[in-house]
Each structure stands twice: as structure tokens, then as C-alpha cells.
Amino acid sequence: MGFKAAPQSGHLLKSVYQFSIAACISLQPLLTLGYKIQDPRNLGERHIQVLVKHWWYCQHKKPKTIQNDLSRLRVFCAMLGKPGMVGSVHKYLPGVDPELLKVRSAAQATKSWSGNGIDLVAKFREVDEREPCLGLMLRLELGFGLRREEVLKCNPHVQDFGQYLQVFPGMGKGGRWRNIPIASTAQRELLDYVKARVPKNKPLGWEYTRAGGAASLEQNIRRYENLMTSFGFTKADAGVTGHGLRAQFAENHALLLGMMPPTMGGDAGQLDRADLGVLKVKVAQALGHNRPSVTTAYIGSFKADGRDVADDHGLETIQKALRLLEIVGLPAVPMERMSDCKLIRNAVASLGLAPSEEQIHMLWAKNSRRNGVEWMTPEHEIPLVLRASAEALLNDFSL
Numbered sequence: 001m002g003f004k005a006a007p008q009s010g011h012l013l014k015s016v017y018q019f020s021i022a023a024c025i026s027l028q029p030l031l032t033l034g035y036k037i038q039d040p041r042n043l044g045e046r047h048i049q050v051l052v053k054h055w056w057y058c059q060h061k062k063p064k065t066i067q068n069d070l071s072r073l074r075v076f077c078a079m080l081g082k083p084g085m086v087g088s089v090h091k092y093l094p095g096v097d098p099e100l101l102k103v104r105s106a107a108q109a110t111k112s113w114s115g116n117g118i119d120l121v122a123k124f125r126e127v128d129e130r131e132p133c134l135g136l137m138l139r140l141e142l143g144f145g146l147r148r149e150e151v152l153k154c155n156p157h158v159q160d161f162g163q164y165l166q167v168f169p170g171m172g173k174g175g176r177w178r179n180i181p182i183a184s185t186a187q188r189e190l191l192d193y194v195k196a197r198v199p200k201n202k203p204l205g206w207e208y209t210r211a212g213g214a215a216s217l218e219q220n221i222r223r224y225e226n227l228m229t230s231f232g233f234t235k236a237d238a239g240v241t242g243h244g245l246r247a248q249f250a251e252n253h254a255l256l257l258g259m260m261p262p263t264m265g266g267d268a269g270q271l272d273r274a275d276l277g278v279l280k281v282k283v284a285q286a287l288g289h290n291r292p293s294v295t296t297a298y299i300g301s302f303k304a305d306g307r308d309v310a311d312d313h314g315l316e317t318i319q320k321a322l323r324l325l326e327i328v329g330l331p332a333v334p335m336e337r338m339s340d341c342k343l344i345r346n347a348v349a350s351l352g353l354a355p356s357e358e359q360i361h362m363l364w365a366k367n368s369r370r371n372g373v374e375w376m377t378p379e380h381e382i383p384l385v386l387r388a389s390a391e392a393l394l395n396d397f398s399l
Contacts, residue, residue, distance in 0.1 A: 184371065325363075
């Protein structure tokens with residue numbers, strides 16, 4: 001199967017030729033499926049039907065990828081004189097729930113590590129094997145939104161005040177201090193994990209250089225940056241930076257306060273405008289800022305006309321995720337987590353939802369891992385947090 005362009009010159013020819021080659025690549029599975037098409041002009045709708053089913057059921061392509069491939073073939077067929085031959089994905093997959101084929105695109109991209117496909121629990125363990133000190137720093141960046149310099153200077157034993165972690169004057173940006181609430185069991189678990197592995201009288205930063213001399217703050221910063229690059233925690237390699245953990249803390253903290261961040265699918269209609277303003281102030285203060293407008297750099301901005309009236313509690317989103325989980329073979333719930341799953345199930349039962357313990361476990365485990373732990377005790381804003389996990393699950397499936 002091939003496509004030869006007419007002998008012309010220029011950038012337009014190059015673009016058309018490259019586009020046509022890409023379209024032909026999309027058609028390649030037909031050869032392995034027994035369709036020996038020698039001339040692309042012999043391509044028919046039955047071939048498109050076979051292709052789409054093969055992409056979905058055999059290659060398990062994402063809806064967005066299938067949509068892109070169909071769009072490419074649609075233009076390609078028009079070039080062959082067959083405009084309108086290629087239909088929508090729903091036409092070729094009539095037995096598939098339309099919601100599973102929906103391409104979801106966020107209005108604002110998250111900077112968080114979880115939102116960019118990184119499993120924090122697994123990643124922390126990977127870092128621990130090679131550079132345990134960095135693994136401890138990453139946990140506190142996630143759990144408390146600490147900046148790079150703040151985490152290098154952090155003495156978790158001294159700064160842990162039980163209900164909050166205090167950033168002392170001179171440690172933060174501009175020398176400002178702040179109290180960061182310990183609002184979840186995940187934060188406490190991360191902090192205790194770090195405290196159990198560091199001396200009580202020393203900061204987290206490296207005391208000595210690799211050459212054995214006393215390490216300065218500048219040398220610590222350089223070592224931190226080099227390690228982050230070596231692990232691939234860069235925009236180029238992973239789509240994230242260390243600062244993305246601070247953004248993820250902001251998202252997690254907003255959820256615990258009862259606000260769905262715009263970067264996670266929330267809009268302005270979820271709460272009264274004044275209440276939203278109060279929560280944005282609290283998120284800003286936990287980050288070490290005085291101006292609530294700064295939060296837009298971390299959790300996005302609410303659209304002025306955004307109204308979430310039709311789905312106040314995220315019922316539709318959760319229901320979509322539950323339908324998706326119905327067709328997946330879910331593992332049994334560990335006995336030690338069963339009581340938590342029942343608590344969560346009771347919390348959403350008042351909303352008219354009746355998920356199984358297995359479905360609850362899957363969604364809540366996803367939320368726990370975005371907080372850096374295997375399992376997080378359900379305490380605050382359970383329906384909202386469950387909705388966030390449902391949004392993430394649907395996005396994972398659609399990307």
C-alpha cells in the first residue's frame with residue numbers, strides 16, 4: 001500500500017506527502033488482517049469498519065488516538081475523491097458506551113505529577129533506591145507544598161507542631177513564615193516517614209559535597225537540580241518539574257477544603273463566589289502567598305461564566321467512572337480497608353449512588369496515591385474527592 005505525490009515542489013507538497021504517508025501508516029493493520037489493498041483508491045467503508053474495530057478491541061487505542069486517525073483518514077479519502085466516506089467513531093462501534101468514546105480535554109492543563117501520568121508512590125520508591133535524601137524531599141514537597149530552598153533547609157522534627165508544619169522566617173520566599181495545616185492522614189504519614197529517617201538536629205539538605213567538603217546552600221541547590229534532571233523530572237522528559245509537586249499540593253489542599261480546582265475539572269458554579277474567594281485565600285496562604293490571585297498559577301482560574309449547577313456533587317462524573325469500572329475485573333478489597341470503603345459508600349449513598357466496595361476501593365486508592373501514600377483515611381469532603389478521582393480515571397482512559 002502506498003501513495004505517490006505528483007512531482008511538485010515546495011512546502012505544501014512536503015506537508016501533503018507527509019500527511020498521506022501518515023494516513024497510509026494508519027491503514028497498515030489491514031494488510032495483517034488479510035486485506036491486500038494495492039491501490040488506496042480501492043479503500044471502502046468496510047475497511048474503515050474493520051480498522052476501527054481492530055484499533056478499539058485489539059490494539060486498545062485511546063478514543064483520542066482513534067479520533068485523530070479517523071480525522072487523518074477522512075481528509076485522505078477526500079483527497080482520493082471520496083469525501084464523506086469516513087464516518088464518526090460511534091458509527092463503527094455501535095455496541096460501545098458513547099461515554100467511553102468521548103474525548104475529554106481539560107480547559108487548563110494541570111502541572112501536577114499525577115495529572116501527567118506519574119505514580120507518586122512508585123516514583124518515590126524508585127528515587128529512594130538511588131538517592132534516599134531526594135526521596136524524602138519529594139515527599140515533603142508533595143505533602144506540604146515546600147519550595148526547593150524550603151525543603152533543603154527543612155528540619156521536620158523542629159518544624160512539626162502537630163496540627164501544622166511551620167516554615168520559619170528566613171526559610172521561605174521573601175523571608176516570610178507560614179503555618180501549613182496538616183489536614184489529612186496522608187500528610188501526617190509522609191511527615192512521620194521523613195522524620196523516622198533523618199536526625200533531629202539537621203536539615204534535609206546534604207551536609208557534605210560528594211568530594212567530602214561542607215556543602216553550601218548553592219551547592220545543595222545545584223545537586224538537587226542535577227538529580228532531578230538525572231531522574232527525568234523535567235518538562236522535556238516527563239512534562240513536569242519539581243514545582244509540579246507544589247502545584248499538586250495546592251490541588252490536594254483545595255479538595256480537602258471543599259473546592260474542586262479548575263485544573264481538575266471544577267468550575268465557578270460549585271460554590272458561592274464569596275465562599276470560593278475564602279477558599280482561594282486559604283490555599284494561597286498554605287502556599288506562602290498573600291494574594292489569592294496567585295493560586296491561578298497552581299490550580300488554574302475559574303471561568304467567569306462557569307456554572308456547575310446541573311452536576312453539583314459530580315454525580316454524572318462519578319456515574320460515568322462507575323460504568324467504566326463495571327467492565328473491569330476489580331480485585332477484592334483488603335480486609336484492613338473494608339471499613340473505610342463502607343464509610344465512603346455510606347457518604348455517597350445520600351447522593352443516590354450505590355457503588356460496590358470494589359469500585360469505591362479503586363477510586364479511593366487512586367486518590368490516596370495522588371497524595372503520595374498507598375491508602376489515605378477518608379475524612380474530609382468525601383464526595384468531592386471521589387469525584388476528583390472519577391475525573392482522573394476518565395481522563396486516564398481518554399488521553
